[in-house]
Amino acid sequence: MSADYGSPTVEHEATAGDDEAGYRSYEVYQRERVGSPPPVKPGQLRTQDYLDDPYTLLANLRHYGPSFRDWQGNAFWITHYNDVTSVLVDSANFATRSKRWFYGLATFGRDLRNNVPFLTAQAAGIDKHAPVVAREIVEAFAKRGTADLATEFAAVFPLQLLGRTWGIPDADLPVFAERYLRMQRGFRWNTANQEAGKQAMLQLVSYFTPLLAARRADPQDDVLSALATLEIDGPAIDAHDVVATLLEGDHETLHGALANMWFLLLTHPEQLDMVNNTRRLVKYAYLETLRHSTPVLSGERFAKREVERFGLLIPEGALVICSAAGANHDETIFADADQFIVGRKDLVQREPRGQYRADGLPAGITPALGTPSKFPALPVGRPRSLYAITRDVATIASHALLDATNNLQLAKDAHPTLKSRGYGELHTCWHLPVTFSAK
Amino acid sequence: MSLAEDLRKTVAAAYEVDADTASTQTFDFPLMPLGTAYDMGRDANGVPLFDPRIFDSREFQRNPYPYYRILRDHYPVYHDKLHNCYFVTRYNDIAECYFDGLGYNTIPKGSSNHVLGNTQLELSGIEHSRRRNLYGRHLVGAALTKRIGAICKLANEMIDEWFNPESGMTEYDPATGKYTMELGKAFANEFPIRVVCQVLGFPDEARDKFYYWYKYMMGGIGGRDYEQKGLMARQDLEDFVESIVEERRLKPNFLLDDEGNEVAPDIISELCKTIVDGDVLSTEEITSNIALIVGGGGETTRGAILNMWYLLLQHPDQMEAVLNNDPLWDAAFHETLRHSSSIGGQPRQNTFDVELQGVKVPAGSLMHMVDFSANHDERIFTDPEKFDILRNDLYSEKILRSGYKKDGRTNHMAFGVGPHLCPGAWISHQEGSIGSSIMSKRIKNVRIATERMAKDIDGVSLAPIGLGAINELWLEFEAM
Numbered sequence: 001m002s003a004d005y006g007s008p009t010v011e012h013e014a015t016a017g018d019d020e021a022g023y024r025s026y027e028v029y030q031r032e033r034v035g036s037p038p039p040v041k042p043g044q045l046r047t048q049d050y051l052d053d054p055y056t057l058l059a060n061l062r063h064y065g066p067s068f069r070d071w072q073g074n075a076f077w078i079t080h081y082n083d084v085t086s087v088l089v090d091s092a093n094f095a096t097r098s099k100r101w102f103y104g105l106a107t108f109g110r111d112l113r114n115n116v117p118f119l120t121a122q123a124a125g126i127d128k129h130a131p132v133v134a135r136e137i138v139e140a141f142a143k144r145g146t147a148d149l150a151t152e153f154a155a156v157f158p159l160q161l162l163g164r165t166w167g168i169p170d171a172d173l174p175v176f177a178e179r180y181l182r183m184q185r186g187f188r189w190n191t192a193n194q195e196a197g198k199q200a201m202l203q204l205v206s207y208f209t210p211l212l213a214a215r216r217a218d219p220q221d222d223v224l225s226a227l228a229t230l231e232i233d234g235p236a237i238d239a240h241d242v243v244a245t246l247l248e249g250d251h252e253t254l255h256g257a258l259a260n261m262w263f264l265l266l267t268h269p270e271q272l273d274m275v276n277n278t279r280r281l282v283k284y285a286y287l288e289t290l291r292h293s294t295p296v297l298s299g300e301r302f303a304k305r306e307v308e309r310f311g312l313l314i315p316e317g318a319l320v321i322c323s324a325a326g327a328n329h330d331e332t333i334f335a336d337a338d339q340f341i342v343g344r345k346d347l348v349q350r351e352p353r354g355q356y357r358a359d360g361l362p363a364g365i366t367p368a369l370g371t372p373s374k375f376p377a378l379p380v381g382r383p384r385s386l387y388a389i390t391r392d393v394a395t396i397a398s399h400a401l402l403d404a405t406n407n408l409q410l411a412k413d414a415h416p417t418l419k420s421r422g423y424g425e426l427h428t429c430w431h432l433p434v435t436f437s438a439k
Numbered sequence: 440m441s442l443a444e445d446l447r448k449t450v451a452a453a454y455e456v457d458a459d460t461a462s463t464q465t466f467d468f469p470l471m472p473l474g475t476a477y478d479m480g481r482d483a484n485g486v487p488l489f490d491p492r493i494f495d496s497r498e499f500q501r502n503p504y505p506y507y508r509i510l511r512d513h514y515p516v517y518h519d520k521l522h523n524c525y526f527v528t529r530y531n532d533i534a535e536c537y538f539d540g541l542g543y544n545t546i547p548k549g550s551s552n553h554v555l556g557n558t559q560l561e562l563s564g565i566e567h568s569r570r571r572n573l574y575g576r577h578l579v580g581a582a583l584t585k586r587i588g589a590i591c592k593l594a595n596e597m598i599d600e601w602f603n604p605e606s607g608m609t610e611y612d613p614a615t616g617k618y619t620m621e622l623g624k625a626f627a628n629e630f631p632i633r634v635v636c637q638v639l640g641f642p643d644e645a646r647d648k649f650y651y652w653y654k655y656m657m658g659g660i661g662g663r664d665y666e667q668k669g670l671m672a673r674q675d676l677e678d679f680v681e682s683i684v685e686e687r688r689l690k691p692n693f694l695l696d697d698e699g700n701e702v703a704p705d706i707i708s709e710l711c712k713t714i715v716d717g718d719v720l721s722t723e724e725i726t727s728n729i730a731l732i733v734g735g736g737g738e739t740t741r742g743a744i745l746n747m748w749y750l751l752l753q754h755p756d757q758m759e760a761v762l763n764n765d766p767l768w769d770a771a772f773h774e775t776l777r778h779s780s781s782i783g784g785q786p787r788q789n790t791f792d793v794e795l796q797g798v799k800v801p802a803g804s805l806m807h808m809v810d811f812s813a814n815h816d817e818r819i820f821t822d823p824e825k826f827d828i829l830r831n832d833l834y835s836e837k838i839l840r841s842g843y844k845k846d847g848r849t850n851h852m853a854f855g856v857g858p859h860l861c862p863g864a865w866i867s868h869q870e871g872s873i874g875s876s877i878m879s880k881r882i883k884n885v886r887i888a889t890e891r892m893a894k895d896i897d898g899v900s901l902a903p904i905g906l907g908a909i910n911e912l913w914l915e916f917e918a919m
């Protein structure tokens with residue numbers, strides 16, 4: 001028996017163009033194929049419109065097609081869920097660049113975040129300190145009956161937790177935090193911020209130099225000591241490595257996620273009631289927040305080679321902006337994508353491992369939490385992934401808040417909103433005034 | 440005060456940003472006096488900082504030179520993270536990149552062919568030189584010399600119209616005997632188009648459409664919302680070319696001299712019989728080549744002519760010198776292109792990871808070679824902001840692909856250099872200097888009609904040339 005592979009099964013249909021004399025090359029076909037002009041002007045993606053409400057612009061882009069070439073910003077935007085996740089997990093074709101690279105300081109220190117002793121110390125430290133720090137922070141305002149959850153809770157909790165796990169004395173924390181934030185804000189396009197950030201990095205190096213020596217001589221139960229005693233190839237760990245490790249890590253995502261989660265719960269009181277009554281839903285509220293209002297709007301990837309994807313030829317070196325915010329509201333993936341629904345049935349409720357889907361369900365995308373663990377199962381000798389740790393910590397902090405308050409609600413006349421302070425920065429709620437009665 | 444309270448304050452301060460500086464486009468740089476840069480701050484060592492939003496500002500469009508100077512002096516390879524690209528601003532670095540045709544591809548693939556079609560612009564190495572040679576040789580040397588008579592004739596025909604009251608090109612005041620006109624409308628907009636149409640072998644009716652094709656195809660390359668219109672213009676051009684090509688394939692067309700002798704075939708006829716890889720070029724391929732010439736051949740030369748007259752008239756002693764010494768038009772043309780070229784620079788994409796001026800640039804980055812800045816590089820030209828047709832450090836003879844750097848003289852960068860050197864350089868040079876020379880013999884007592892000219896921010900002096908060419912140049916003159 002032989003199959004006839006050769007003959008076409010469908011008759012070639014003559015198209016209008018075939019009547020015309022001359023031939024049409026592929027490029028002409030490509031040009032004719034282009035439909036209506038894009039509904040978004042490139043510059044618009046860097047205006048206040050986008051910083052305030054990215055979702056409307058991104059929906060336009062999503063409906064327009066799989067990709068959008070931003071000529072002004074020399075970037076390719078993608079906004080469809082399956083496209084975005086396909087790039088984020090494709091490290092063979094797309095590379096990330098470190099914050100130090102953006103600083104122009106690619107050789108400043110070494111990023112030690114992938115060393116197991118560091119990961120173990122970090123996980124242990126967070127597990128140990130998170131409940132304590134959460135309680136302390138909530139107690140500071142619990143008696144008052146009013147608070148601003150954005151500034152007094154979401155913004156300070158991650159910093160204080162960072163200080164405790166790393167072993168930075170409480171007394172130094174405000175000064176440390178000021179430098180730390182300056183450093184984290186500086187790697188983007190704004191030159192003045194970048195200058196300030198570079199200064200902060202040097203100040204942090206001077207700060208850590210004696211502290212690191214002290215920990216090496218007398219190790220404590222903290223991340224800094226784990227770094228001080230870490231043995232790796234190459235020269236001994238010094239303060240530059242510590243600062244590089246700090247810089248590449250990030251606490252802002254937790255800050256943004258907590259603020260956004262409470263923003264969403266407080267503006268959806270029926271869901272807040274539900275969560276308060278069934279505490280196991282806190283975790284689901286967090287996961288839905290990462291989908292509905294990711295604090296990190298997009299991830300940037302650079303093409304390692306020329307690839308043809310999303311209807312475009314993407315040249316080597318091209319910047320691909322993976323719009324998490326666009327993908328998370330993809331109507332073809334999530335029903336009622338614009339609605340905040342705690343415990344929604346079409347969102348994966350556990351950590352997706354090695355991809356963005358588990359149990360056949362998609363997860364919300366929040367780039368800074370890292371791609372989901374690349375290990376399909378938890379490898380022996382390694383702690384939980386940062387994704388899981390952050391989720392648990394957010395849950396712990398929120399529990400502490402619910403435990404200390406009754407009748408938590410938005411302050412009268414409060415109209416909180418989400419916005420970014422600058423292009424490429426956290427998209428979150430900056431003021432969230434609430435009232436409650438103390439328990 | 441509690442730790443939490445301290446931290447809250449720290450965080451508030453860290454995230455508190457001036458509303459002005461938060462987003463990118465709402466920030467408006469003030470317009471500065473000429474030659475002065477807006478102070479964008481300094482680093483700890485007193486080095487000026489550079490804010491990339493300036494590139495989108497009106498101030499920069501108006502007068503980019505002080506900003507390029509900051510880049511040249513302090514950031515010769517500047518990484519602009521807002522627009523995801525690099526700016527190369529020193530003459531020698533740019534020349535090095537231009538000569539390295541394989542290490543630095545021309546504009547990133549896909550940034551012009553979506554509108555123009557496949558052209559030499561995006562090619563490198565042998566692929567590039569093959570395409571370029573298809574017609575490049577018709578724009579230079581002996582082939583060009585044969586055309587000069589026709590170019591002069593075109594110029595004279597246009598100038599005749601100035602003195603024809605019906606044409607509406609000029610306004611005549613019998614009381615003073617003076618004419619007033621806008622040089623662009625009366626000459627510079629049309630002249631280069633007529634020359635290019637003639638070289639290509641377009642019939643006269645193509646002139647009216649030329650600007651339409653040019654404007655929309657060029658706008659379309661920039662992407663944005665014009666792409667669609669660009670594609671329509673490209674299609675219109677192709678429809679037009681198609682009819683001509685059918686005809687010329689059978690019967691080539693020649694430029695004739697006054698006696699009716701064949702001087703040279705036109706470029707379309709030439710392309711029709713060109714064989715590449717054993718096959719003739721398709722209409723589509725011919726159109727792509729023509730699209731590139733339409734794009735390169737009009738606006739650039741228009742700008743050079745307007746800028747040259749503007750600058751000369753602002754420097755009466757130099758005008759005087761040219762009027763008394765015809766060959767000086769060459770120097771005037773080149774000095775104009777050096778001082779105020781109509782093309783800012785060229786994009787390139789590096790094939791490999793490179794380190795230039797201590798900056799590591801990953802392969803595939805967009806690198807802007809700023810010709811504007813190269814032409815004002817103090818390292819090459821003394822007192823670069825000064826317009827001086829007699830300067831002795833500018834080479835202004837036969838344009839060379841290899842560039843010129845000898846005896847203290849250097850070529851300007853307005854045509855680029857190396858394998859992609861503008862193939863229209865020679866012909867536009869002829870248009871600029873011959874056209875102006877002819878003009879200067881038919882009019883006298885020329886002055887800028889200041890009252891009609893666009894005013895600068897001070898409301899008194901004339902607007903500077905800034906990026907590209909001036910829009911309008913109003914002249915008052917008498918007939919010779």
Ligand code: HEM
Pocket residue numbers: 537545559560561571578635731732735736737739740743776780781782785810852853854855856858859860861862863864866867
């Ligand atoms: C004063 C007038 C002109 C200026 C300042 C100018 C400038 C330039 C520059 C800077 C380039 C780019 C070189 C590179 O990528 O490195 C270029 C390329 C080009 N120009 Fe011109 N040009 C002028 C007139 C013309 C004319 C009159 C024509 C046609 C008749 C023309 C046709 C072209 C073409 C076809 C290219 C592409 C060359 C290639 O990539 O190989 N230009 N021009």
